[in-house]
Amino acid sequence: MRTLVLSLVAAFAVGGIALAAPDPTSSPEAVPPRPPTTGAVVHVKNFAFGPANVTILAGQTVQFIEDDDLPHTVTAADKSYDSGNLNKGDKWEHTYATAGTYAYFCAFHPYMKGTVVVK
Numbered sequence: 001m002r003t004l005v006l007s008l009v010a011a012f013a014v015g016g017i018a019l020a021a022p023d024p025t026s027s028p029e030a031v032p033p034r035p036p037t038t039g040a041v042v043h044v045k046n047f048a049f050g051p052a053n054v055t056i057l058a059g060q061t062v063q064f065i066e067d068d069d070l071p072h073t074v075t076a077a078d079k080s081y082d083s084g085n086l087n088k089g090d091k092w093e094h095t096y097a098t099a100g101t102y103a104y105f106c107a108f109h110p111y112m113k114g115t116v117v118v119k
C-alpha cells in the first residue's frame, strides 16, 4: 500500500505593509542631549591645582590640564572618580551632575588638594 505524502505548503499572506510617513507635526522633536559645558579649567602645575577651588553649575565639566613633568592624578576624596595618571599635556574632564562640594587630591602627592563647588 502506497503512502501518499502530501506536501503542505503554508502560504503566508503578507499584504499591505504600509510604511506610513511620520507626521512631523505629531512626533516629538528629537533633541539630542546637550553636551556638558566646561565650567572651569584647572591646571596641574608645580605640584598644585590652580585654581585649587572652583565653582561651577550642576551638569558642567571641569577640565584638568596637566602641565608638570611628573604624573599626577585627580582623585575624588571619596574615591568616586579617578583620572588615572595624567602626564604632561594631558587633559582630563569630569562632569559634576549634582550640586555639592567635591574635594579631590593627587594620589601621588596627597598634599595636592582642590575643591569643586557645584551650585
Ligand SMILES: [Cu+2]
Pocket (backbone or CB within 6 Å): 047, 071, 072, 073, 106, 107, 108, 109, 112
Ligand atoms: Cu601629584
